[in-house]
Amino acid sequence: MSPSSRDIRDRSAWGLALLCLVLAFAFLGSRGLWDPDEGRYSNVALNMLDSGDWLNPKRSSDVGHWTKPPLTYWVIAASVGLFGKTAAAVRLPATLSYLACIWLAWRIARRLVPGGERTAALAYATMLFPFGMSQLVTTDFLLAAFETLAVWACLEARLSGRHAGVWDALMWVGFALAFLTKGPPGLLPLPVLLAADWLVWRRRARFVVPGLLLFCLLALPWYVAVVADNPGLLEYFIGDEVVHRVATDKFGHNGQWYGWLAVYLPTLVLGTMPWSPALWRWLRALPRDLRRWRSAEGRQADAAALFLALWVLLPLLVFCLARSRLPSYLLPLFVPLALLVAVQRRRERRPLPRWPWRAAWVVVLLALKLAASAWPTHKDASQWAVAIRERTAVPVREVIFVEDMTRYGLRLHLDAEIEKIGLDPAPDGVGARFNPVNDEDLATELAEAADQAGAIWICKQSRWPEIRGRIEALGFVATPLGTPYRDRIIFQTRSAAAPR
Incomplete structure (x- = not known):
């Protein structure tokens, strides 16, 4: 040559x-992370990094992935x-x-x-x-x-x-x-x-x-x-x-x-x-x-x-x-x-x-x-992070999705723990133990997070009356934060007995 x-x-x-x-x-x-895939993998990785537990993949502090x-x-x-x-x-x-x-x-x-x-x-x-x-x-x-x-x-x-x-x-x-x-x-x-x-x-x-x-x-x-x-x-x-x-x-x-x-x-x-x-x-x-x-x-x-x-x-x-x-x-x-x-x-x-x-x-x-990067999709977790910050004056430490698609990308964009909960306890079984649909049920999560500052809840607007009624039946109050965002209600909870 x-x-x-x-x-x-x-x-x-x-x-x-x-x-x-x-x-x-x-x-x-x-662009921000797109859910579900980008959010799910990054959420588990960040949980590893922050907890120091590199052996057990976890989607929340209590639930493995x-x-x-x-x-x-x-x-x-x-x-x-x-x-x-x-x-x-x-x-x-x-x-x-x-x-x-x-x-x-x-x-x-x-x-x-x-x-x-x-x-x-x-x-x-x-x-x-x-x-x-x-x-x-x-x-x-x-x-x-x-x-x-x-x-x-x-x-x-x-x-x-x-x-x-x-x-x-x-x-x-x-x-x-x-x-x-x-x-x-x-x-x-x-x-x-x-x-x-x-x-x-x-x-x-x-x-x-x-x-x-x-x-x-x-x-x-x-x-x-x-x-x-x-x-x-x-x-x-x-x-x-x-x-x-x-x-x-x-x-x-x-x-x-x-x-x-x-x-x-x-x-x-x-x-x-x-x-x-x-x-x-x-x-x-x-x-x-x-x-x-x-x-x-x-x-x-x-x-x-x-x-x-x-x-x-x-x-x-x-x-x-x-x-x-x-x-x-x-x-x-x-x-x-x-x-x-x-x-x-x-x-x-x-x-x-x-x-x-x-x-x-x-x-x-x-x-x-x-x-x-400019496409306004509901999958972009960074846009959800902006909407949540606009509605709360305190640092967000936890975001709880109730019977809804979980935006795990918020783990990166808000530096907050992300959980998915159901209205009722999940059935038992091998799959339910190692890959449960929900992290916890509503009653358990309310007892843990209802009165804690920085806990933000999200549910579908169509299910808001049902979910608010279930929350009230358990002795708590749910308060919407601002107007709905992408047909979702962003809200906080507190005990009905607690002062405003």
């Missing part, structure tokens, strides 16, 4: 890196501890995961699609779905980064010919971190790698005892500790968080027979824009590729495309068969989709789109991010 060509490629790589940083960090903290393993909460809490209680600090782990996936797409392309590194990285960075998810607080971007790390390490162990033991160890580290992020779904690439060992590399799987031991040492201690301290928790993990999410529609996540089509098809078609046409052309050629892959010679000649097809299609089949279906579940598949874009464009000998088209799409992405 001539020096001038090398200089051009270096400048191109640096330009791509700068573009990715702009996409990742522009307007990162320009066991629906996800702790790694997402740990990294959010660490980010807030380092950079302060801001929305940008809460989102930083997801943003860094987005950048890590771009880098990993580049690195994997060097092995599977030589010369297609820029295409793969640019495709991932500018696909609509990964870009949008990088601005949301969920478990899925950390999961995507750790799963992709494990796959990259596995590829290096098999294809580099050097330091295979080190790469195998890194693979198991990636899977352990993925397991600490989302449990068994973090291991979905394992069947892909096993199938690739059999079909593509024609070698015995390297998943041996030292790697499994490393995985167990990293991934299992937290599970062992919390299960030992909480009798019945293992039953909840296996029953509710694995069996019910896979085999039932208990959580109401599009469990209908057609749910996979309604959720995943638009996610894949719209989420891969503006690169969807290349993937459509790949999909149209897939039957021809499958016929070629019947022979060992065909598989060896087209190993990269076969591996990437396995990486996309096997997990996608699992997601379609499972009864719990959300768009974010597909996020780990967007790295192999970006790599398939590079494979397809190399087959067609298509160069990258000209820079005016790329620049125009980047402007669209940044405009969407800016528009989201």
Whole structure:
């Protein structure tokens, strides 16, 4: 390669890196946290940080939150501890995961699609779905980064010919971190790698005892500790968080027979824009590729495309068969989709789109991010915080939602404890113990918080007469604060016997 060509490629790589940083960090903290997801994860993380209890995830001081393993909460809490209680600090782990996936797409392309590194990285960075998810607080971007790390390490162990033991160890580290992020779904690439060992590399799987031991040492201690301290928790993990999410529609996540089509098809078609046409052309050629892959010679000649097809299609089949279906579940598949874009464009000998088209799409992405920060949605917890502060003259130390959607994002924006209560006690049971609908019942919460300054209550305006009547029947008085906000009554309570 001539020096001038090398200089051009270096400048191109640096330009791509700068573009990715702009996409990742522009307007990162320009909007408040959106409930339910951003508020829920940040609330648990802040409870960890403030209480010093990093072992037991809690949604309030008395109620645990066991629906996800702790790694997402740990990294959010660490980010807030380092950079302060801001929305940008809460989102930083997801943003860094987005950048890590771009880098990993580049690195994997060097092995599977030589010369297609820029295409793969640019495709991932500018696909609509990964870009949008990088601005949301969920478990899925950390999961995507750790799963992709494990796959990259596995590829290096098999294809580099050097330091295979080190790469195998890194693979198991990636899977352990993925397991600490989302449990068994973090291991979905394992069947892909096993199938690739059999079909593509024609070698015995390297998943041996030292790697499994490393995985167990990293991934299992937290599970062992919390299960030992909480009798019945293992039953909840296996029953509710694995069996019910896979085999039932208990959580109401599009469990209908057609749910996979309604959720995943638009996610894949719209989420891969503006690169969807290349993937459509790949999909149209897939039957021809499958016929070629019947022979060992065909598989060896087209190993990269076969591996990437396995990486996309096997997990996608699992997601379609499972009864719990959300768009974010597909996020780990967007790295192999970006790599398939590079494979397809190399087959067609298509160069990258000209820079005016790329620049125009980047402007669209940044405009969407800016528009989201100005969108007046009821999900924005910072707007709720403003409405509450306008209605009370004392510092808010607790916000109590009565039979209503809980705005956990207020934990960050008001620095107050957030609770959700029901009018009546909850039924007993494993699910009720470890993932109760409500933290407490009305009578218990009134006894604790009614006369304490700084306790703010919120309920739906349509249920205000009923809830006020229940409060009065328990010997307390409920006083609205100002006018309703978004069809909610914001109020305070006091004992009927207490002086005004």
